Amino acid sequence: MKRFVALVLTVIMVLSVACVVSAEGPKGKVMLYSSMQEAQLQAIEQAFEAKYPGVDMEYYYAGGGKLVTKMTTEAQDGGQIASDLVWLGDPSDYEVFKANGWLQPYVSPETEHIAKEYMDAEGYYTAGRLVTMGIAWFIGVDEEDAPKTWNDLLDPKWKNQIIMTDPAQASTTKYWMAAMMQSEKYGPAYFEKLRDNGVELESGTTATHNRVADASYQVGICLDYVSANLIAEGSPMAFHYTTEDVITMTSPIAIIKGCANLDNAQLLMDFILSKEGQEVLVANNLVSVRDDVEMKVDTSAIAAINMPVDYTELGENLQNYLNEFNRIFGK
Amino acid sequence: MKKIGGVSAELAAVDGRKRLNMDKVMTAVCFVLLMIIVVIPIVMIIYNAFFYEGKLEVGMFVEQLTEPNNLGAMWNTLKIAIFTTILGTIMGVFYAWLLGRSDIPAKGLMRALFNIPYMFPPFLGAMAWDMMFNGRSGYINKWLVNLFGLSSMPININSVGGIVFVEVSYYFPFVFMQVVSALERMDPTLEESARIAGAKQRQVIWKITLPLVKPAISAGALLILTTSLAHFGVPAILGYAKRIYTLPTRIYEVIYNSGGSFDGIRQGAAISVMLVVVVALALILQNRILSSGSYDIIKGKSMRPTLIKLRGAKIPLFLLAIFTLVMIVIVPLVMIVLISFLKAYGLPLEFKNFTFAQYEKVFSANGTIASIRNSLFVSITAGIICMFLGTLVAYVVQKIKPKGKGVLEVISMLPYAIPGTVLSIGVILAWSGRIAGINLYNTIWIILVAYLARYLSFSMKTSSAALLQVHSSLEEAARVCGASHTEGLADITLPLIRPAMVSGFFLIFLPAMREVTTSILLYGPYTRTLGVQIYSLRDAGMIPQAAALATVAIGIIIVLNTIVTKLTKDKKGV
Numbered sequence: 001m002k003r004f005v006a007l008v009l010t011v012i013m014v015l016s017v018a019c020v021v022s023a024e025g026p027k028g029k030v031m032l033y034s035s036m037q038e039a040q041l042q043a044i045e046q047a048f049e050a051k052y053p054g055v056d057m058e059y060y061y062a063g064g065g066k067l068v069t070k071m072t073t074e075a076q077d078g079g080q081i082a083s084d085l086v087w088l089g090d091p092s093d094y095e096v097f098k099a100n101g102w103l104q105p106y107v108s109p110e111t112e113h114i115a116k117e118y119m120d121a122e123g124y125y126t127a128g129r130l131v132t133m134g135i136a137w138f139i140g141v142d143e144e145d146a147p148k149t150w151n152d153l154l155d156p157k158w159k160n161q162i163i164m165t166d167p168a169q170a171s172t173t174k175y176w177m178a179a180m181m182q183s184e185k186y187g188p189a190y191f192e193k194l195r196d197n198g199v200e201l202e203s204g205t206t207a208t209h210n211r212v213a214d215a216s217y218q219v220g221i222c223l224d225y226v227s228a229n230l231i232a233e234g235s236p237m238a239f240h241y242t243t244e245d246v247i248t249m250t251s252p253i254a255i256i257k258g259c260a261n262l263d264n265a266q267l268l269m270d271f272i273l274s275k276e277g278q279e280v281l282v283a284n285n286l287v288s289v290r291d292d293v294e295m296k297v298d299t300s301a302i303a304a305i306n307m308p309v310d311y312t313e314l315g316e317n318l319q320n321y322l323n324e325f326n327r328i329f330g331k
Numbered sequence: 332m333k334k335i336g337g338v339s340a341e342l343a344a345v346d347g348r349k350r351l352n353m354d355k356v357m358t359a360v361c362f363v364l365l366m367i368i369v370v371i372p373i374v375m376i377i378y379n380a381f382f383y384e385g386k387l388e389v390g391m392f393v394e395q396l397t398e399p400n401n402l403g404a405m406w407n408t409l410k411i412a413i414f415t416t417i418l419g420t421i422m423g424v425f426y427a428w429l430l431g432r433s434d435i436p437a438k439g440l441m442r443a444l445f446n447i448p449y450m451f452p453p454f455l456g457a458m459a460w461d462m463m464f465n466g467r468s469g470y471i472n473k474w475l476v477n478l479f480g481l482s483s484m485p486i487n488i489n490s491v492g493g494i495v496f497v498e499v500s501y502y503f504p505f506v507f508m509q510v511v512s513a514l515e516r517m518d519p520t521l522e523e524s525a526r527i528a529g530a531k532q533r534q535v536i537w538k539i540t541l542p543l544v545k546p547a548i549s550a551g552a553l554l555i556l557t558t559s560l561a562h563f564g565v566p567a568i569l570g571y572a573k574r575i576y577t578l579p580t581r582i583y584e585v586i587y588n589s590g591g592s593f594d595g596i597r598q599g600a601a602i603s604v605m606l607v608v609v610v611a612l613a614l615i616l617q618n619r620i621l622s623s624g625s626y627d628i629i630k631g632k633s634m635r636p637t638l639i640k641l642r643g644a645k646i647p648l649f650l651l652a653i654f655t656l657v658m659i660v661i662v663p664l665v666m667i668v669l670i671s672f673l674k675a676y677g678l679p680l681e682f683k684n685f686t687f688a689q690y691e692k693v694f695s696a697n698g699t700i701a702s703i704r705n706s707l708f709v710s711i712t713a714g715i716i717c718m719f720l721g722t723l724v725a726y727v728v729q730k731i732k733p734k735g736k737g738v739l740e741v742i743s744m745l746p747y748a749i750p751g752t753v754l755s756i757g758v759i760l761a762w763s764g765r766i767a768g769i770n771l772y773n774t775i776w777i778i779l780v781a782y783l784a785r786y787l788s789f790s791m792k793t794s795s796a797a798l799l800q801v802h803s804s805l806e807e808a809a810r811v812c813g814a815s816h817t818e819g820l821a822d823i824t825l826p827l828i829r830p831a832m833v834s835g836f837f838l839i840f841l842p843a844m845r846e847v848t849t850s851i852l853l854y855g856p857y858t859r860t861l862g863v864q865i866y867s868l869r870d871a872g873m874i875p876q877a878a879a880l881a882t883v884a885i886g887i888i889i890v891l892n893t894i895v896t897k898l899t900k901d902k903k904g905v
Contacts, residue, residue, distance in 0.1 A: 031856070037871040042697055058856040061867055065587025069752065070852050072593055073759045074772075076379075082773060096592060138677075166571070168584050203571040203580070206872040211572075213677025216468040230872050234675035322588075331400065331574065 027054040030264035033071065034087040035064040036129075036251075037229065040284045047280045048271050055264050063204070064088045064171045075102060080258055084265035087128050087253040087272075090171030092178075094125045094252050095315040104257040106266055110273035113290045118250050127250035128272055130287040132302065133176045134241040136222035138215045147219060148243045150186065153194060160198035163217040165208045167325055172205060172223060172249055174322065179247045179309045181321040186245075191328045201329065213237045224297070228285035245307040250289070353816050358733045361724050365742050368783045371766065372757030373745060379593075379760070380600035391594075395601040401581055405605065408577040410491060411566065412559040415498040420552045422499060423506025426652065428540070431514035434638045435649055442511065443892070446837070447660050449504040450888045451667070452845045452865055453564030455881050458874070459666035460497050461569060464488035470680070489573045497565050500659035502558055506551030508838060509793055512830040513547035514540075516800055519637055532639065543800075550796040553617050554789060554838075557610050557747045563848060578606055579750050586752055596756055603753045610748035614741055664885070671878035689879035698859050699880065703887065705775060706861035710843035713782035714836045720783070721790025722798075722832055726824070729798040743791045746784040751848025755781055758853065773855030781849045786842075790835035797831030798824070837892065844888055845881070 034041055041059045048057050060083065062070065067088060074081045081102060088094075097103050098120070105123040118127035135153070137146040147153050153162055167174040180186045200217070202208040209227060212220040213235040227239035253272060255265045271277045278288040282295050314321075381387060395401055426445060430438050448456065463471040466487030475485050487493060517540075525539045541548075563579040570576070586599035641648055669680050671689055678684040693699055724743050728736045746754055758781045764770035771777035801824055809819040825832075847862035854863050861884055868877035 038867050039871065060854075060856065062851055063587075063870055065583075066752075066851055069586055069596065069756070070759075072596060073756050073852070074763070076593055076760065077765065079763065079765075100592075163572070168588055200572040201574070203567045204870070206870055207568075209872055210676055210874060213675070214462070214468055215677070216465055226872055230675065230677075233873070235677045236675075237677065326400075329574070331576070 025054040026052055026264060026267055028261055028264055029056045030261050030268050031083045032059040032085045033067050033083040034059055034061060035067055035089055043280050043284050068093060081256050083256055084259040084261045085255055089131060089251050090175050091250050091252050092175060092315050092318055098124045102257055104255040106255050108270045108273050110270055113292050118289050125252035125254035127289045128253035129251045129281055130289055131172060131249045131251050132224045132241060133247050134224055134239055136212050136220045136227045136237050136239040138212055138218050139236045139238055141218050150242060154197055158219055161218040162199045163202055163208050163211045164199055164221040165205050166201040166203060167322060169203050170205045175249050176247050177325055178314050178318050178321040182314055188324055191325060195328055225286050241302060244305055246302050246305050247307055354731045358727050358731055361727045361739060364720060369742050369746055372761045375760040376600045376753055376757040379597055380604055392601045395598055401602060404576045404578045404581045407575060408560060411494055412556055414495045415559045416552050416556045419499045419503040419555045420506050423503040423551060424510055424548055427507050427510035431511045432639055433641050441652060444656050444660050445507055446504050448501050450841050450885050452881050454568055455667050456663055457497055457565045457568040459663035460488050462666060489569050491575060494566050494569050498559055502555045505554040508834045509547040509551040509796060510544050512834045513544040515830050517543055546796040546799040549617050550792040554792055556613050560606055560609060561748050561750050578602060582750050599753055603749050607745055607748050611741060614744055667878050668882050670875055671882045673875045676874040689876045692876055693879045702859045702861045702864040705858055706844050709778050709782055710840050713779055713786060713843055714840040716783060717787050717790040717839050718832050718836045721787055721835060722794040724791050725795035725798050729795055744788045747788045754785060755849045755852040775858045778850050778853045781853055782843055785849055786839040789838040793831045793835035794828060797828035801827050841888060845884055
């Protein structure tokens, strides 16, 4: 009997201690809509839940276009978007979200390590990672010969050997295309030349990369992290950034206005932007936005050759640029 | 028909008001359920296509209708759909007859194998074809070039012809499955009497067998047509690089381009209305064709149909069937399985590049097991509910024939003509608390409701074709012998159309197991489906892992298929 009482007491003590511990940390749920790849989201989820065991992080994954469609449908007729945060690839989408009144401003304390140009001036969104467009090639091509600049793609030796994603289907390529259209150096004339060199279009970002890996095309206009992931898996392809006019996107993260778990949303955003969170991303072949995270990629060197982009003009004329592209490619 | 009407009227008199009530109840149930499942989401879509902030606005619709890109896409869609339907129907009927009615060997195995292409996730199937016959890098193309010393790739799958070919190899099972079950239900004495009267084999086929299974053929053909019209995967994978666009690829483009404004969704809905109109026209056409002639062919005497001896043609036809199987089933299947063993996509298919790692990854990933469980639950439930509801609708349309039966039929067919994304937008608008406070959003039930709408037409068409073959004299005979209306239905009609109901179930269960386009917008944190799981792997570029999961999916489907077929076979003997 004594033993039993002792046991009961111990159990009660352990339980109460456990309760106290979990009562200290934040509790509840948090939901993230994201177009990032699943493996990366899972890595974030594990790291976040390890740090905050009381919070159950959920994510909903789909391609950028599908996610925006889902949010738009949810918000129709004054509905509430069923997520706490959203993290997509293309910054220009966020200007629309902001105008729609979907976003809740929040400036994370972590942003002191993040460059101002990676954040919205009014604090509605902050870059969560960097995505850069570059050139990938099938390993049958020597790195020496692989195109190093956007203009190298116009070399007749690549005639009918280049694949790119249809900008109408993928927001990252759309952004790249619009930035190129905007620039005086390239403009619509560049895309006319690209078309004349027999560039073909794929329906999705990953499909484009796979077309290079299976040697359907020698060269592709590809994304750094998608290529890095495929290369890490062992796909027979290689990738490098262009040596001039690099175009980088800031894949922003934002909190949804009126969301159910505002505190936890801020907590998750802080975590993703923290050194710890960004290191999880880097371990998964992504590029950090912070200035104090070690990476294989030298972001400052890339930033030095970044092509200047006028965001406001880009946001306003995005559709015009897309129409122009469609006209050039006879769509 | 008058005479039958007379008998029915007399029977109704025997029953007094009971029979009328029963019919009325069934009719009312149909209307109410279809209203909930189909009409409300579609009304939400159409409302949003034509009304802007509560006001009627047709300008956008007209704009979409006259947009040259849409018209070009419309033309491609029609071309692909019509050729796919014609070729798929011919192929389905031919093999259904060969395996259902002739003495060709290895029938059971071949029949099971012919259903396999229908289980492939279309993107993987199209990808398998693309890997073999891509005009740039197809494995078989390269092999043929080496073998015959050709100067260019002999076959280019990235063309309208290629798309039609791949779609045919997917969709001919619609006709095949329907016709096989119709042949099973057919009264063999009709063929025998023709033969006794001196008809030649060919004449029997043309004059007796084919006309008798006409409802099944046209039901299957209509399913091919609607499916092909609304299909996204194959044209997107095979046609995109060559700028072959179809209406569904256009719809997805405008919707996913909306970037957070509802206009894109409205435009997508407007283009979908164009598709729906085409399907409605096809339905009317089909009703015209079918309205001539009577098709009550099951007259009650159950008999095993005589198998036609192929004699000299046996070996060549057998070889043809084997060749077809190998080409359209085995080779793509093997291709998918081989990809699933690859270390990374793009590596040559050589033994040193093979690994089991993809399967390990698939099973250790979060949510794989849950997604299999969810998909099994939704597909089986949707399959069973649709099987009964579709049969109910078919019974009301074919036998009770109330006012507005045409409306019932059209309503149940329409959702399949609407691309998955647009349908799921309608379902979200309808069932996320806007109507009577019913909120199914982020639960498994919203996926189920969407699947019911999407797949109802399959079972409705199958059961409808089967019911057309059952003469009402059978049920009436039971009634004359004192059976109640319910008993007549349960003991006579239902058992007679059971093979068709089962094949209706499979027509739904198989594609629902790997469905993506609808569930991708509807799944919630705990209700991920297998299709979504495969899709997200593919989207992340992990093609070998997607192939591994698809292989697992196909395995599960084949096992379940075998079990259900065995179970229902036993019952048939009773």
